Each structure stands twice: as structure tokens, then as C-alpha cells.
Amino acid sequence: MERAIREARDHGDPYIAEGIPLTVFLSVIRNIIAEMASEYIKEDDGYVPSFELVHRILNHFGGTSRDVEDMVSNVSIIGEIIREKKLKEHKLPRSYVANVGAFLSFWVNMGEENIRLIKNRDNPTLYAYCLDIEPITSILSHVHASVHISGTLSPLEEYRDTLSLPQSTVLLSYPSPFPAENRAIYYVDDVTTRYRDISKDDKILEKIAQYISGIWEEFGRNTMVFYPSFSVMGKILEHMGDYVTLGDKSGIYREYKSDTQHEIMEKVVGFKGRRGAIFHAVAGGRIAEGLDFPGEELEIVIVAGMPYPKPTAQQKALEQYYDRKFGKGWEYAVHAPTIRKVLQCVGRLIRSESDRGVAIILDRRAKIMRKYVDIRLSRNILSDIGAFFGER
Structure with missing residues (x-):
């Protein structure tokens, strides 16, 4: 928005309506966004009512909703004029004014399949989030046939419904072609990262930290730890002592939200080249997939x-939308993506017939995975891992 204001000023600050220069309009929008951030953001984001932005613009400038549409349209027109001018000057035809105009036009006119959100309290940003992917996947209804293959499509019914595939779609699940004895999956039932539980008892996170450090130190094999979020990762690592600060040179790697792709790949190469290393990463992140x-x-x-x-x-809006559309809000918006994330994490272990490995889920809620993988409750995780590797 600041760049758009500077660009408008550099190009003569044209009027978008009688008595309203472009810089004034953009400054008002910037201030409205800041006000809405203060009012609507609770933690990570906030829901913005459909006509809230339009109402606030009208409160400032007066007029009708059609006047707002015309002003937004004029912003886009001015942006296109700026692009054409740059093109004639043999410059990159980029316009921040045009980008703002295009977004505001979409925001004002988008349908019910989208929701309006505001994020980042310190640097407030408007987001338009599409709840229904059918406009994108509808092309599948025009092909003779389509085959969808992945090791992590389950739950299949949710995949079929959210992609708007026909109810007659054939859903098939096949066992892994790799030897079953090459992989073991365990879970423990004395810890969890459920927010309600860890907010009452910080000892739970401490115990998870003890499990992680105990497994890594006991077996000295390359270990990857996947956390539900960067926030949970940070809280657990606080309980693991000074070793987490030793860094890559000590065989301890950690994914940060701020890491560039180049930085991530440098860490991956370093981890792969060592033995007895540990990598702390986030489920659903760049390390967990592909x-x-x-x-x-x-x-x-x-x-x-x-x-x-x-x-x-x-997330709540998506759950409500799936509840209205399928009657399965929690199953499709919460349960299904969680299952897929876990399957992606575990899937890093076995990539060929000769690979061997063990996965441990440190959460009592992991028993829901029984429908999708062979998972066993462990009462002595170090003993079970040792038995798998033939060390006990």
C-alpha cells in the first residue's frame, strides 16, 4: 500500500472521484485496514464481515456502494495507465496501484465461496480465502477419465468430496509394495500436544522433550522430529537443554519459518551427509513433503x-463451510488434513525396498491412525525401538 501511494504521487496523484485524489483514497484504505486489524484479529487472524470495508469507505467519503465500486474501478484504470506508460518507456510494466485496484475490486465483488480475513496485527494485511475449490477442479468433470495416485490421499472419501468428484468414483487403497517388516510405527499414550492439556500442565512438553532426546541419544541414528507448529517446536526445545543451540556443526539441524529455500536445502544436504544427526522440522512444512x-x-x-x-x-470458516456442504465439518477440515500430515511425515522413512525405519508418534490421540496404518501402543519405547533394530 505504501508503494502504491508513492507511485500515485510520482504519477501526478490523479483524482479517482470528484475532490478525491488517489493518494487520499489509498491512505484512507490503509488506515481502515489498520483499524480493522485492531478490532478483528484475535490471535493469528480475524474474520471481516462481507461489507465492512465498503461501509467504512462510505463513512469516510459518503455516497453509495456504487460510488465505492466506481472509485475502485478508477484505481485499476489508473494502474493500467501507469503500466502502459512504463511499457512505452521500456521499463518493467509493473504497477502497485494496479495491484491494489485489482485486489480491492475482487474483495468488493467476491462471492460466498470466499471469506474475507485480516492477518498480521503489526503489518495488517487483507486476505481473500477460497473455501470451495470446485471452480478449479471442475475441469475434471470434462475429461473421459482421471486417475489420482498418491501414498497420502487418505481419507479417500474426503478427497473425493472436496474435489467434487462423482460419488461413483472408484476408491481403492493398496498395501505398500515394500516389506512390512521394514517399518514399525509406535505411539505413546502418556503425552499430547493438545492445547487444553499443555496449557494446564507444562510438564507434558517437558516429557515430550525427554522422549525426543532419549531416543536420539540412545540409538545414534539419523532422526527427524516433526512438530505441529513452529510455536510448539520452540516450546518443546526450551526443555531440551543447551544442546539445541550447538547448531549444524554438531549434527543438530532446525527448520525456521524465516529460512529461505537455499538455507533449507543446505541443512538437508548437511543432515543427509552425517550419521547420528537430528533434524527438527514442522509437519506439513518443506521438509515433511517431497x-x-x-x-x-x-x-x-x-x-x-x-x-x-x-x-x-x-480454519473455523472452512469447518463451517464443509459442515454446510457435506455435514462433515470436523472430519473434512480438521481430521483429514491431520491424517495426511502424519502420513507425509512417516512416509519420509521408507522410499525403497531396502529402507528400514521406525516412527514414533508422541501423542495419545495417535490411536486414530489405526484405520490408516499398522500402529502399536508402546509401553517402553526405547525397548521397542531397540528390538526393531536388533539391538535388544
Whole structure:
């Protein structure tokens, strides 16, 4: 928004309506966004009522909703004029004014399949979030046939419904082609990362930290730990002593939200090249999907808490939408993505017929995974892991 204001000023600050210069209009929008952030953001985000932005613009400038639409349209027109001028000057035809105009036009006119959100209290930003992906996936209804294959499509019914595939779609699940004895999955039932529980008893996170450090120190095999979020990762690592500050040179790697793709890949290469290393990452993040760790590059995966989505305004809106559409809000918006994240994490272990590894889920809620994988409750996790590797 600040760049758009500067750009408008650099191009003569044209009027978008009688007595309203472009810079004034954009400054008012910027201030309205700041006001809405203060009012609507609870934690991570906030839901903005459909006509809230329009009403606040009208309160400031007067007129009708059609006047607001015309002003927004004029912002886009001015932006296009700026682009054309830059193109004639052999410059990159980029316009911040045009971008703001296009977004405001979409925001004002978007339908019920989208919701309006505001995020980032310190640097407030408007978001439009699409609840219904059918406009994108509808192309599948025009093909003769389509085949969808992945190791992590389950739950299949949710996949079919949210992609608006026909109810007659054939749903098939096949066992892994890799030897079953090459992988073991355990869970423990004396810890959880459920917010209600850890907010009452910080000892739970301390115990999870003890599980992680105990497993890594006991077996000295490349270990990857996946946390539900960066926030939970930070809280658990606080209980793991000074070793987490030793860094990559000590075989201890950690994913940060601020990491660039280059930084992430440098850490991955370093981890893969060592033995007895540990990598702390986030479920559903860049490490958890699409990377292979064959052989001894990864032998133990720890899922430090079931990665249920945080109950943000966006998440609640999606759950309500699926409830209205399918009658399965929690199952489709919460349960299904959690299952997939866990399957993605565990899937890092076995990428060929010769790979062997063990996964441990540190959360009593992991028993819901029994429908999707062979998972066993462990009463002595160190003993069970040792038995798998033939060390006990």
C-alpha cells in the first residue's frame, strides 16, 4: 500500500472521484485496514464481515456502494495507465496501484465461496480465502477419465468430496509394495500436544522433550522430529537443554519459518551427509513433503504431537463451510488434513525396498491412525525401538 501511494504521487496523484485524489483514497484504505486489524484479529487472524470495508469507505467519503465500486474501478484504470506508460518507456510494466485496484475490486465483488480475513496485527494485511475449490477442479468433470495416485490421499472419501468428484468414483487403497517388516510405527499414550492439556500442565512438553532426546541419544541414528507448529517446536526445545543451540556443526539441524529455500536445502544436504544427526522440522512444512532420505540418511521419525490445525478464523470458516456442504465439518477440515500430515511425515522413512525405519508418534490421540496404518501402543519405547533394530 505504501508503494502504491508513492507511485500515485510520482504519477501526478490523479483524482479517482470528484475532490478525491488517489493518494487520499489509498491512505484512507490503509488506515481502515489498520483499524480493522485492531478490532478483528484475535490471535493469528480475524474474520471481516462481507461489507465492512465498503461501509467504512462510505463513512469516510459518503455516497453509495456504487460510488465505492466506481472509485475502485478508477484505481485499476489508473494502474493500467501507469503500466502502459512504463511499457512505452521500456521499463518493467509493473504497477502497485494496479495491484491494489485489482485486489480491492475482487474483495468488493467476491462471492460466498470466499471469506474475507485480516492477518498480521503489526503489518495488517487483507486476505481473500477460497473455501470451495470446485471452480478449479471442475475441469475434471470434462475429461473421459482421471486417475489420482498418491501414498497420502487418505481419507479417500474426503478427497473425493472436496474435489467434487462423482460419488461413483472408484476408491481403492493398496498395501505398500515394500516389506512390512521394514517399518514399525509406535505411539505413546502418556503425552499430547493438545492445547487444553499443555496449557494446564507444562510438564507434558517437558516429557515430550525427554522422549525426543532419549531416543536420539540412545540409538545414534539419523532422526527427524516433526512438530505441529513452529510455536510448539520452540516450546518443546526450551526443555531440551543447551544442546539445541550447538547448531549444524554438531549434527543438530532446525527448520525456521524465516529460512529461505537455499538455507533449507543446505541443512538437508548437511543432515543427509552425517550419521547420528537430528533434524527438527514442522509437519506439513518443506521438509515433511517431497524429500527422500534413503538408507541410513533417515532411520527414525518422531512426530512430536498430532498436527491438528490451529483454530484460526480461516480454519473455523472452512469447518463451517464443509459442515454446510457435506455435514462433515470436523472430519473434512480438521481430521483429514491431520491424517495426511502424519502420513507425509512417516512416509519420509521408507522410499525403497531396502529402507528400514521406525516412527514414533508422541501423542495419545495417535490411536486414530489405526484405520490408516499398522500402529502399536508402546509401553517402553526405547525397548521397542531397540528390538526393531536388533539391538535388544
